[in-house]
Amino acid sequence: MTNNHFTIALAGNANVGKSVIFNQLTGLHQHIGNWPGKTVEKAEGTLHFKGYTIDIIDLPGIYSLSTFSIEELVSREYIATEKPDLVINVVDASLLERNLFFTLQLLELETPLLIALNQIDMAKKKGILIDCQKAEKLLGVPVVPTVAVSGKGVSDMLETAIQVIEKKRKIVPLKPRYGKEIEERIEKLVKILNKTQLKYPSRWVAIKLLDEDKEVEKDVQQVSPKTVTVAQKLRAELEDIHGHSCPTVVTSERYQVASRISKEIQQITKQVKAPLREKLHTATTHKVFGVPIMLAVILAVFVAIFSFGDFASALLGDLFFELKPSFESVFGTGIVGELVWGGLMEGIIGGVTVALPYILPFYFILYLFEDSGYLSRIAFLMDNLMHKMGLHGKAFIPVMLSFGCNVPGCLGCRIMETSRERLLTAFVVTLVPCAATSVIILGLVGNYVGIQWALALYIVNLVIIFVLGRIAFKALPGEPTELIMEMSDYRVPHIKTVAKQTWFRLKEFIVMAFPLIIAGSIVIKIAEVTNLLEPIANLSSPITVAWLGLPAVTGIALIFGVLRKELTLIMLASLLGTTNFALVMTPVQMIVFTLVVMLYIPCVATIGALVKEFGWKKALTITVIEIALALLVGGIAFRLLTI
Amino acid sequence: MELPLTSLKNGETAVIQSTDCRLEGKKLCRNKTKKGCNKKFANELCIKRLTDLGLTPGTKVTVIKSAPFNGPLEISVRGSRLAIGRGMASRILVDVER
Ligand SMILES: Nc1nc2c(ncn2[C@@H]2O[C@H](COP(=O)(O)OP(=O)(O)O)[C@@H](O)[C@H]2O)c(=O)[nH]1
Ligand SMILES: [Mg+2]
Numbered sequence: 001m002t003n004n005h006f007t008i009a010l011a012g013n014a015n016v017g018k019s020v021i022f023n024q025l026t027g028l029h030q031h032i033g034n035w036p037g038k039t040v041e042k043a044e045g046t047l048h049f050k051g052y053t054i055d056i057i058d059l060p061g062i063y064s065l066s067t068f069s070i071e072e073l074v075s076r077e078y079i080a081t082e083k084p085d086l087v088i089n090v091v092d093a094s095l096l097e098r099n100l101f102f103t104l105q106l107l108e109l110e111t112p113l114l115i116a117l118n119q120i121d122m123a124k125k126k127g128i129l130i131d132c133q134k135a136e137k138l139l140g141v142p143v144v145p146t147v148a149v150s151g152k153g154v155s156d157m158l159e160t161a162i163q164v165i166e167k168k169r170k171i172v173p174l175k176p177r178y179g180k181e182i183e184e185r186i187e188k189l190v191k192i193l194n195k196t197q198l199k200y201p202s203r204w205v206a207i208k209l210l211d212e213d214k215e216v217e218k219d220v221q222q223v224s225p226k227t228v229t230v231a232q233k234l235r236a237e238l239e240d241i242h243g244h245s246c247p248t249v250v251t252s253e254r255y256q257v258a259s260r261i262s263k264e265i266q267q268i269t270k271q272v273k274a275p276l277r278e279k280l281h282t283a284t285t286h287k288v289f290g291v292p293i294m295l296a297v298i299l300a301v302f303v304a305i306f307s308f309g310d311f312a313s314a315l316l317g318d319l320f321f322e323l324k325p326s327f328e329s330v331f332g333t334g335i336v337g338e339l340v341w342g343g344l345m346e347g348i349i350g351g352v353t354v355a356l357p358y359i360l361p362f363y364f365i366l367y368l369f370e371d372s373g374y375l376s377r378i379a380f381l382m383d384n385l386m387h388k389m390g391l392h393g394k395a396f397i398p399v400m401l402s403f404g405c406n407v408p409g410c411l412g413c414r415i416m417e418t419s420r421e422r423l424l425t426a427f428v429v430t431l432v433p434c435a436a437t438s439v440i441i442l443g444l445v446g447n448y449v450g451i452q453w454a455l456a457l458y459i460v461n462l463v464i465i466f467v468l469g470r471i472a473f474k475a476l477p478g479e480p481t482e483l484i485m486e487m488s489d490y491r492v493p494h495i496k497t498v499a500k501q502t503w504f505r506l507k508e509f510i511v512m513a514f515p516l517i518i519a520g521s522i523v524i525k526i527a528e529v530t531n532l533l534e535p536i537a538n539l540s541s542p543i544t545v546a547w548l549g550l551p552a553v554t555g556i557a558l559i560f561g562v563l564r565k566e567l568t569l570i571m572l573a574s575l576l577g578t579t580n581f582a583l584v585m586t587p588v589q590m591i592v593f594t595l596v597v598m599l600y601i602p603c604v605a606t607i608g609a610l611v612k613e614f615g616w617k618k619a620l621t622i623t624v625i626e627i628a629l630a631l632l633v634g635g636i637a638f639r640l641l642t643i
Numbered sequence: 644m645e646l647p648l649t650s651l652k653n654g655e656t657a658v659i660q661s662t663d664c665r666l667e668g669k670k671l672c673r674n675k676t677k678k679g680c681n682k683k684f685a686n687e688l689c690i691k692r693l694t695d696l697g698l699t700p701g702t703k704v705t706v707i708k709s710a711p712f713n714g715p716l717e718i719s720v721r722g723s724r725l726a727i728g729r730g731m732a733s734r735i736l737v738d739v740e741r
Binding site: 285 | 688699700708711713714717
């Protein structure tokens with residue numbers, strides 16, 4: 001902190017309105033990336049207000065500061081070690097008790113705190129009135145009522161924040177108290193801990209030791225192993241007294257404090273009758289109608305996106321190709337011209353005609369669904385099916401995305417809680433046939449062999465996903481987590497937030513995928529103009545011809561298909577010298593070729609996404625496994641089909 | 644009557660007894676060090692998540708419904724609506740008046 005340059009972090013439960021407040025504060029001055037080395041999204045932004053420069057960090061939505069998810073770990077690490085000048089705890093006024101449970105933990109962490117009591121409009125609708133002054137008195141920190149979606153109270157909140165940071169307000173934060181038995185033991189631990197040097201406050205560490213927090217225990221073990229043994233003993237005592245595990249006792253008592261405070265400050269006037277959003281919830285999660293509604297919605301979305309995408313993509317492509325003559329007049333039609341147009345420009349065109357017409361609406365609808373609350377209902381409905389693969393319902397969301405494009409699918413794995421689940425989901429996701437693969441399935445097999453064969457291929461793919469998912473689930477060490485998820489009320493989505501989220505995601509896609517797509521396109525052109533294609537075809541022929549029974553040129557299409565999957569079919573046509581594949585390939589060859597394309601490596605952009613999220617080693621492992629799998633399945637299919 | 648949460652009927656409300664035990668066949672095991680209960684306990688992190696979300700002993704919980712095909716349960720606790728997997732739910736013991 002310098003005189004007028006501060007850092008403020010937003011913290012709170014999921015769905016309380018942090019992102020809306022973050023967007024209100026920072027506008028487009030934001031940067032969305034990952035926390036270093038973690039697959040957790042980090043949103044940062046800067047705000048200029050009355051001569052102050054304020055960096056704002058939107059921490060992930062969490063319910064506690066324990067170790068359940070990477071998000072929780074990241075958040076508490078950040079608050080304790082980076083020491084922001086102020087933490088604004090965004091609280092959902094209509095769910096006070098549970099939100100205060102988190103507030104109490106922030107108080108225990110002894111960070112400078114301000115509470116934004118958000119969604120007071122929703123609370124009012126539900127008949128809940130809150131006494132802010134009393135809340136301030138009980139919690140000992142400033143409480144500012146806000147309605148993030150309309151911006152009400154947000155500037156008040158900022159003014160108060162600055163007052164707190166500049167210490168112009170006297171603040172005595174509440175120290176949450178537990179029952180006598182726990183307090184005695186906390187004190188014992190604090191006494192020993194006060195002699196050691198830790199990055200967290202002693203009282204918090206003491207509480208966390210009783211809470212059986214493995215990470216804190218590890219830290220303490222290094223400086224004072226004795227304390228850990230003492231804590232173990234104290235925990236056993238508490239367990240004997242209360243008859244529950246110690247973490248449960250601590251959590252339970254903390255909830256009692258939250259419950260007491262919330263009862264004192266809120267007034268519940270009337271129970272409103274089930275409004276439309278409740279009926280919508282009942283219908284979309286209904287035992288009989290829930291799944292059909294979901295299937296209809298997903299189908300409608302895909303049909304809409306693809307029909308819009310095809311139209312817009314063709315339009316954009318035509319626009320670009322009108323530039324071709326002017327490029328040729330500048331760079332000529334020789335090797336340079338070929339490389340500039342056929343390599344660089346066609347790479348860019350390929351990227352643009354995918355990103356804008358397909359990815360953009362895709363993300364927009366996804367965030368619309370997320371903001372409205374429908375995604376969590378889909379996870380609820382699909383949990384059982386995903387469970388068979390050792391994943392829980394939330395994993396269905398990245399899988400669904402992957403039918404469009406594997407890249408957002410891989411990035412979408414962030415919604416899973418543990419790194420084990422993220423990796424497992426990513427593995428499953430990369431096996432899903434994306435839109436480009438579907439073009440091959442339908443264009444080659446569907447067109448020339450028969451639609452029932454195309455369908456059969458989809459089914460084979462799903463079966464393989466299922467089997468491999470199960471194997472990976474068994475092979476990967478660690479315990480599976482089950483679905484535990486909040487289904488917050490349906491709401492009208494906040495379009496500005498949705499639009500911004502879409503924009504930042506699209507940007508991420510462009511930054512990551514475009515260089516790879518363009519480089520891939522240039523590599524293909526270079527190979528073409530330097531006559532490398534023939535040697536490549538010969539080199540790969542032991543696999544393509546002998547093992548898979550395919551024409552030799554398919555080797556080229558398969559290898560370069562990694563770089564530009566959407567071009568595989570066009571490439572194949574130009575290599576074979578005809579678009580009538582029936583003349584040059586047998587039905588079996590078409591099926592085998594498609595099978596291999598379906599299963600082998602995700603495209604280069606997907607590998608890029610995997611590297612970004614999981615590092616080189618895991619990305620490479622997944623890639624190698626999938627190539628081996630594709631060749632194995634392809635070879636077997638060839639032999640089975642030609643018996 | 645002490646029952647696992649999964650055996651409540653839709654719309655029924657009960658009080659949570661414990662979240663950290665495991666149902667072995669019909670036998671209940673509450674203490675993980677006790678002999679005969681050495682089989683894997685519920686994922687401890689999941690228990691933590693449950694209690695963090697407010698499913699602590701003594702709390703009232705209402706089962707709204709379950710997802711199709713014997714899927715997760717929809718419950719209401721401390722004013723919020725949660726979806727929890729069946730495995731977890733079967734390890735939550737509740738006290739219900741019938
Ligand atoms: N009515 C109302 N809705 C809000 C308010 N703040 C946020 N929302 C909505 O609550 C949902 C979750 O908000 P979001 O900022 O994404 O929550 P986050 O998970 O904390 O980042 C969105 O649909 C918002 O439009 C508010 O003050 N009033
Ligand atoms: Mg958010």
